[in-house]
Amino acid sequence: MRYFLRRALHAVFLLFGVSLLTFLFSALTPGNYFDEMRLNPQISQATVAALRAQYQLDRPLPVRYLHWLNAVAHGELGFSFAYNSPVGPILWVRARNTLLLTITAMLLAWLLALPLGVWSASRLGRAPDRILSGTTATLLVIPELVLALGLLILAVRTHWFPTGGLVSVGFESVSPLQKLQDLASHMVLPVTALVLGTLPMLVRHVRASVAEALQAPFLRAAVGHGIPRRKLLYGYALRAAANPLISLFGFSVGTLLSGSLLVEVVMSWPGVGPLLVEAILARDLFVVIGGVLLSMIFLVGGNLLADALLYWADPRIRTAASAK
């Protein structure tokens, strides 16, 4: 338990660090951000003045940081100029869309990676393993940007899948089943891109861990006991190989919000990614800060989750931790 608390404290420290970094970035921009805003005809002088007062730009840095921290703690992430509304709700909608995509992609990737990796490890060095290794090596060499764009072009030329957006026009007026179909068809491309991007590395990790576990003496003993192959592979070998994979899983969770930025932008999926990019280009400061902060929270949470899972799954860590 103390181990977990220590890791949680660590996570909190990380979050503070991240928030400080983010705040410092925004506060130390060359040229006053609000000066640029003043030049923007869409925003009235009164608004600028009010914002300046609200954000206490004339107070020293630590005071501003605490004030900002306080605001964030209350869920006030600022005001978006492009959307003319508080940042919170906008971010929430986009985050939901992103999570829909990334959770699906992650589940799919893991569901594919585990059997592929185990199968590959069990036939180490032979033809199926080499083909798989070759495929993953090839995929690894192709960066995500290239992959996503390539898929997009494929889709555009074959018209098999819609090439942008969450849902089609007229979504509201169809039956629930059709709604689901529509959503799914829009999801195919980005999910494929995400899966193809993360699958090779995952398969490699699974293969490596399981291959190492298969070498262990206790496994040979199990073979000697006549335990059936499938049980051996999944019940014994995978279990033993689980540690690094569990950590990896936790980290995957951490990247749920940030890992899909590129794919979302390329495929015009209305998630956090495009929001962030638009906000940067439109100089919509608080949206940027809010987006970055939210992703960092996910990341730190993912790390913590990895620690917690590892702690729960591996009794060795529990005993080592309690012995400290």
Add this chain to the structure above:
Amino acid sequence: MTQRRKLTRWLIVLVFLHGVVAAAGFFAPYDPVEQDRERPYLPPMRIHLIDAYGHFHLRPFFYPLRLRKDSFDQYEEDTASAVPLRFFTRGADYRLLRLVPSRLHLFGATVAARVYLLGSDAYGRDQLSRILYGGQVSLLAGLLGAGVTLLLGALIGMAAGYYGGWRDDLLMRAAELFLALPWLYLLFALRAFLPLTVSPLEAFLLVVVVTGMVGWARPARLVRGVVLSVKELDFVRAARGFGASDLYLLRSHILPETANVLLTQAAILVPQFVLAEMTLSFLGLGVPEPMSSWGNLLASLQQYSVLVSYWWMYLPALAIVPFFLGYLGLASALQQRSSAYKIDGESGWSPT
């Protein structure tokens, strides 16, 4: 030693690839900013050896493209006028490596008819030339960015590992922070808070510095590990026994041991940083027009019309693939060589 041979093989591949890009002026038929408003979005031209009448020609040739009747963006070959390709021909002025002025190009056509091997863009600029010149920008950004990161990482890692104590704690906590963050987001965040409209040179430097500052944590940790283990070795103690200063020890004994780690990290980081530049430029946050980089060459793909009709605008994306292959091959060869000596398993390649 087959490891040596593998290493040399990948090095040769990379040197060749970089050489082609470095000598972009020679390999590219045209100047990358030269526009030809009459011929926007030309598809790639085909090189023929056998003409429309079935005759075989020794010298490859191409047919210039003309607009199909009743169409404003469909082209067809004008089989009446075959234009031969000329090799080692004189073309536009350029400076090889920014130093040596020259007019020699690997191939070209006549003044009247231009050969667009990879098609042209909205302003009629030759894509092949733009890809080659763009490679210079992107690769340089990647190399310089990796250089900055490795320098930062090495300095911080050495300071943390050698001096230990609170300095070590502080630096490693900071490294954890940076490692925990997704570098793309950090990159964007950094970029966001810097001025948007800058000159191409400033933008380039910005990209280099920003990417450099983001990735120092992993090299720093690895270098620190090496320093920690070397610091305890007896020959370092012996040198201190002669009265050697800290600086001498770091420079003569410890630094050479980190070379392996730094090289492996370099091979992993350079393609990542090239990709970072491509991503930033693709989104309009990196190198702006008219300077071409692989990233901003892809920017036009964000328009639906381009996606549908002009598929050859995707080709710059493929340009990076052989480089990725080369660098990853080099990295794995280096890792194999170094794992023969030590047990560290942390120099990972992370796609996030």
Add this chain to the structure above:
Amino acid sequence: MRPLLRVENLVKHYAAGRPSPPKNKFAALDGVSLSIRARTTLALVGESGSGKSTLARCIACLEHPSSGSIWFEGVDVAGLHENQQRLLRPQIQLVFQDPASSLNPRWTALEIVSEPFFVQGRFSKQERSDKACAWLDHVGISRKMVSRRADELSGGQKQRLAIARALALEPKLIVLDEALSALDYSVQAQISNLLLELQSSLGLTYLFITHDFAMAAHLADEIAVMDHGRIVESGPAERILRSPGHHATRSLLAATPRVPETPTILVNF
């Protein structure tokens, strides 16, 4: 006559567990006192973990003792400032046990022996090379081997190299920390004979640290036995060997394998 080296009540604590605040302080040296007369050899015998290496490092000024004093030629070196210590360093040199880690494997023999001259900074390149070659010759490493890398040499050659390096700055005291323990028996014989010869020709003083009584018997004038960070018995070599007093001494003696008479001819590699 004043002894060359006198150690008085040396204590060295290490903090086990968390560094701050130190949880369990572990005393590697728990009040060590000894003295060595010039041109003699004191053998320090003890089991592993008795604190021998810690003592060696403190004497060679590579570590700071927690308390106590080390008098070298009448000067308290433990209390000296870093810069003053640096001036004294050439006088006390250390030969380590494992030549694989005490010599930089990538450097050549010449570079390794030249290093002390380079660090001292007052010799030209030619002078360094000449002096280094002279010392290499002295320890029996032939000219051919001089430009070989350290990892290409045999164990015996490496230790000769280590000794040459230790001799380079003409120290008065050489601390040999288990310097022969990693070598084969026949090589041990050769190297120990080399050490004896160097001692008589150069007037050296040795602090010879070992866990092997047979080696101590061969080389030492006086023997001190160390156990759990303390000197439990000391005195002239023959007396200790003939009638050991402390139980630690007796168990160490009992554990020593009977070594046949060592040859006294020096063999050149």
